[in-house]
Amino acid sequence: MEIKVNALMLRAADYNEYDKILTLLSPECGKLTVGIKGVRRPAAKLKFAAQPFCFAEYVLARRGDKYTVVNCSELESFYELRTDINKFYAASAVIEAVSAVTYEGDAAGEIFSECIKSLSAICEGEERQPLIKFLNYALSASGYAIALDGCGECGADLLKEDKLRFDMDAGVFTCFGCGTGPGASRVTYNVLRMSEGKTFDGAAITSDGEKRALKLLKEYFTYKTDCRLNSLSEYIRLI
Helix, strand or coil, rough: EEEEEEEEEEEEEECCEEEEEEEEEECCEEEEEEEECCCCCCCCHHHHHCCCCCCCEEEEEEEEEEEEEEEEEEECCCHHHCCCHHHHHHHHHHHHHHHCCCCEECCCCHHHHHHHHHHHHHHHHHHHHHHHHHHHCCCHHCEEEEEEECCCCCCCCCCCCCCEEEECCCCCCCCCCCCCCCEEEEHHHHHHHHHHCCCCCCCHCCCCHHHHHHHHHHHHHHHHHHCCCCHHHHHHHHC
């Protein structure tokens, strides 16, 4: 039996001499593990189907609970992501995050759509804000949303506070005197509020603030999901 799925290629691993095992993400099926034969040969016609960020219609032959790619029609290659090292690692961080919070057999329509939008935005322009926005979204979709509506203890407005704290367990910012979590800065808080479409202090939106926000998101994502987001670490190093 053959089925067709629109899917994004998340991960490829070598198998046997010329084959690969792919992890795909589809809106209807969530993650799928599929084989693709002969794709490591130099002239393989479906070589593109195992490339990073390939978004395509995959035709899969199903035998029992195993799938094999028998044909593929590319919908979007996101080529620019493979020609700019910063974009490559930012997009790879999106892929790692979506892989960490999706599962086989679970529908993933909304997060799939947000992932494609994020990759498109990273392709077309500056990559930091789309990456921050997607990481925030992935955390929220997993039940680990970061609260950004004032101090998590006393409710005070934090937009102009210079020194804050961030509670990793609760996912909230607090006044420095209210909380016991590690220190955080108002630039981080404001960058995250901007990514969520909330009011923010424009003077706090800087490149350094975006980098700090990404560091906090990485630490919090790892704390909540046990996924280390190695590509995000490399991206932060590069910027």
